[in-house]
Amino acid sequence: MDSKKGQEQEIIKKHLLKYFQSNKSAKWFYEEVVKKNNLDLFSLIDHITFRTKQVSGRFAEFSRIGYQPFGKRIESGSWWLQVYRHKDPHSGFPAIVLDQPADGFLTHYHEGGRIIDSWVSAFGDNEIHHTAFKVVNLECATKQFNSRGVPINWESFAEDKNTGLKQVFTIPQKKDGISHTVLELIERPLGCVDLIVGNTNILVSSTK
Ligand SMILES: [Fe+2]
Numbered sequence: 453m454d455s456k457k458g459q460e461q462e463i464i465k466k467h468l469l470k471y472f473q474s475n476k477s478a479k480w481f482y483e484e485v486v487k488k489n490n491l492d493l494f495s496l497i498d499h500i501t502f503r504t505k506q507v508s509g510r511f512a513e514f515s516r517i518g519y520q521p522f523g524k525r526i527e528s529g530s531w532w533l534q535v536y537r538h539k540d541p542h543s544g545f546p547a548i549v550l551d552q553p554a555d556g557f558l559t560h561y562h563e564g565g566r567i568i569d570s571w572v573s574a575f576g577d578n579e580i581h582h583t584a585f586k587v588v589n590l591e592c593a594t595k596q597f598n599s600r601g602v603p604i605n606w607e608s609f610a611e612d613k614n615t616g617l618k619q620v621f622t623i624p625q626k627k628d629g630i631s632h633t634v635l636e637l638i639e640r641p642l643g644c645v646d647l648i649v650g651n652t653n654i655l656v657s658s659t660k
Contacts, residue, residue: 457543459517460517460518460543460545461494461545463513463517464494464500464517464545464546465493467500467579467580468493468500468580468583470579470580471579471580471583471633474579474625474627474632474633475622475625475632475633475634475635476602476625477597477602477603477622477625477634477635478583478633478635480600480602481585481602481635484600492544494544494545494546495544496585496586497546497583497584497585497586498546498547498584498585498586498636498638498640498647499535499546499547499548499549499583499584499638499647500546500547500548500549500580500582500583500584501533501548501549501550501551501580501581501582501583501584501636502548502549502550502551502577502578502579502580502581503550503551503552503568503571503572503577503581504550504551504552504572504577505552505553505569505572505577506552506577507525507534507550507552510550510577511534511536511550514536514548517538518538518539518540518543518545519536519537519538519539519545519548520536520537520538520539521534521535521536522535522536522537522547523535526647527554528564528652528653528656529554529560529561529562529564529565529653530553530554530557530560530561530562530563530564530565530566531551531552531553531554531557531564531565531568531656532551532552532554533549533550533551533552533647534549534550534552535547535548535549535647536548536549536550546583547647549647551568551581551656552568553565553566553568553569557569562653563657563660564653564656564657567656567657567659567660568656571630571631571659574628574630575627575630575632579633580633581633581634581659582621582633582634582635582636582659583635583636584619584636584637584638585635585636585637585638586638586639586640587637587638587639588639589639590618590619590620590637590638590639593637593639594620594637597622597637602622602635603622603623604620604621604622604623604637605620605621605622605623605624605634605658606620607654607657607658608620608621608634608654608655608657608658608659609654610652610654610655612646615641615644615646616639616641616644617638617639617640617641617644617646618638618639619636619637619638619639619652619655620636620637621634621635621636621655621658621659622634622635622636624658624659631659631660634658634659636655
């Protein structure tokens with residue numbers, strides 16, 4: 453591996469290691485599944501999500517290490533997101549997702565924008581909100597997580613009937629009494645490149 457790519461990887465890994473320390477479910481997964489089996493961490497991750505009040509500013513860190521926007525921003529009522537992928541499609545780097553409240557979110561009927569805004573006010577925008585791990589079969593994976601004492605938040609379950617994409621969060625980890633980080637499991641059918649489903653507000657609402 454060239455040194456530039458190594459340095460770029462270290463920036464993402466630094467964020468991930470901090471996240472693993474902040475979330476018991478993620479820490480268990482990292483220690484017991486990834487490290488013990490000597491698995492390649494990046495190859496297991498579908499995407500990493502940060503919350504921010506200004507996507508354009510937050511993107512600067514990732515722009516410097518080779519990320520670029522992937523598709524148009526995705527509107528979700530009171531909030532929106534932008535997906536970024538590394539410009540080298542063979543880099544193996546996970547996608548980055550940045551969430552931001554939409555203009556006028558305070559008066560929007562949906563609470564997603566308020567949840568994201570409050571989260572950033574509490575924790576800033578320099579740490580991961582959630583990491584999504586790829587699974588072949590979401591139901592089987594959640595059974596394994598449950599058997600290890602990692603609670604799945606079924607209220608967050610979201611499915612796109614058109615593509616077959618399925619996503620679910622763990623119960624939020626609290627910090628200072630406030631919901632902080634979650635772990636996501638994602639079942640992505642072959643050929644499905646979307647990162648979002650029509651009912652994605654379910655996911656955000658589950659993190660309050
Ligand atoms: Fe996600």
